[in-house]
Amino acid sequence: MTTNNLQAIIESLLFVSGDEGLSISRLAEIIEKPHEDIQGALESLEQECEFRGVTLVEIGGAYQLVTKKEYAPYIEKLVEAPANQSLSQAALETLAIVAYKQPITRAEIEEIRGVKTERPLQTLIGKVLLKEVGRAEGAGRAILYGTTKEFLGYFGLKSIEELPPLPEDLLQEGTDQEADLFFQSFQEMK
Amino acid sequence: MTTNNLQAIIESLLFVSGDEGLSISRLAEIIEKPHEDIQGALESLEQECEFRGVTLVEIGGAYQLVTKKEYAPYIEKLVEAPANQSLSQAALETLAIVAYKQPITRAEIEEIRGVKTERPLQTLIGKVLLKEVGRAEGAGRAILYGTTKEFLGYFGLKSIEELPPLPEDLLQEGTDQEADLFFQSFQEMK
């Protein structure tokens, strides 16, 4: 099996898998080659995609072929995609809270948002962006929610760690400033 | 738009179309290029596929990307080899039936599943998820099955009442738009 050949085998497997994708270990298991070889072939496949209509991405540990963004206008003509059906503000906020605080209960989400969140939560579960991941300890044994593999795919993330950092807690800075100010005036008083 | 570019656009469109394929006239219509240009780009795309895992075929006037025959053994392995070791579909079904309908005899399970269920039942007893809980009344005094303490542990349940409701209750609106339709349909179902 030549390198080129290995690359072609991987391409055929990725093509068939479509949006399911395949992990390196799964590829290694099927092709019966060491991980490093697979990794290497994936890298050269990615490079080769430079002049192609598709490219290689990693989503939640699974590699998959996807179309390049620049060709989206043509594909949208083909699929007649309705004007981006994006998530509502309520759904996005809920998703953000769960993504950064998971596992989390509905009550905890509502505490942060300050409003009822049943509906956005149901919508997100329906879209398989969130799912139940367990039960909280304690009396109510409330349902705990977490993000799904589909969540990573939806936002094009390699893993949950790839989420942009949560905006800094400005509160800390604020109190520090206050403390400084206080300290300063204290000094002046002496 | 360079030739190369045209080829990449076509590739992205064919990729998304999958098994459906696209005719030259449809491609020409989407890309807004004369038939000859499309034809030419298709030919060079086909040539370029020589070293790839996929190739271009024409089936009934529709062009589509397919995996190469020589890689079929790998694809078969992909489809056949289970990705992870867990419970089989048959075992999961059996488990669900027992969980929601216990105590239940094998005959009753088979009645519901429509197929023999001896093996999955043995597997589940072997994994201590199910056990014999008694004997049915009547002639045969058939064995009654129920879930074990280990079953609750495996699914993180405090008691059997904590089982999630059966699928029809869990159906959620995919989007808000659908909500009305769902509600309406459910009304009709009553």
Next chain:
Amino acid sequence: MEYSVKVDAFEGPLDLLLHLINRFEIDIYDIPVAKITEQYMMFIHTMNELQLDVASEYLVMAATLLQIKSKMLLPTYEEDMDEIEMVDEEDPREELMQRLIEYRRFKEAAVELQKLEEDQSHVYTKPPSNVQINAEERTQPQDEGLDISLYDMLSAFQKLMKRKQNKKPMQTKIARQDIPIDKRMSEIVNELKAFKGKKSFYQLFPYQERDHIVVTFLAVLELMKENEIVVEQQHNLDELYVSYRERNEEV
């Protein structure tokens, strides 16, 4: 009245407060409670005047604001030279400030997610290919957990809805009418009976109309519940197969 059009634009009382804070360029660490309460109450009154349903959360927040305002009026801050004690003094605004700041963080995170969403919406994939290798009884292991099969179902449905967009609309659109679910149920049963075997889940959706797809999906769920049909996953790609449940069906 200018707020009247924005009633739905707020996600809740915290969102509304953040809006007011921005609008009046208020320092979130030193909120002028009297001023913001006034603005907040104006908003609530406007909603009432317009006979809009004011969610209870807004009223709870109104009460909280009024309470903070009255606490602020109490002369708790003595002109004491001992500043250390003054620092320890609990600011009545503290808890609200914390909540606002916490909520604002996630609101900003939501904006980031929206950018990613927009970005990713221009990336397209294909569904797994339908590979046929004598598809007989090939029971595939599943992930752990009973709920997995449900998520598989939902996931398959989501993919179907997405795939739907990849199809040209049917030349003959079915008339937009309400399809009774039990009619669709018997159609499916008859279709599966006639087919005598496992049919791809997706083949049950001949019309690419949203309504039809939704009703079909509901019908499939209902039939599953009634044990009229069997839904199984043949392999680890996403195909679900549906068959009519016959007694003594051959394995």
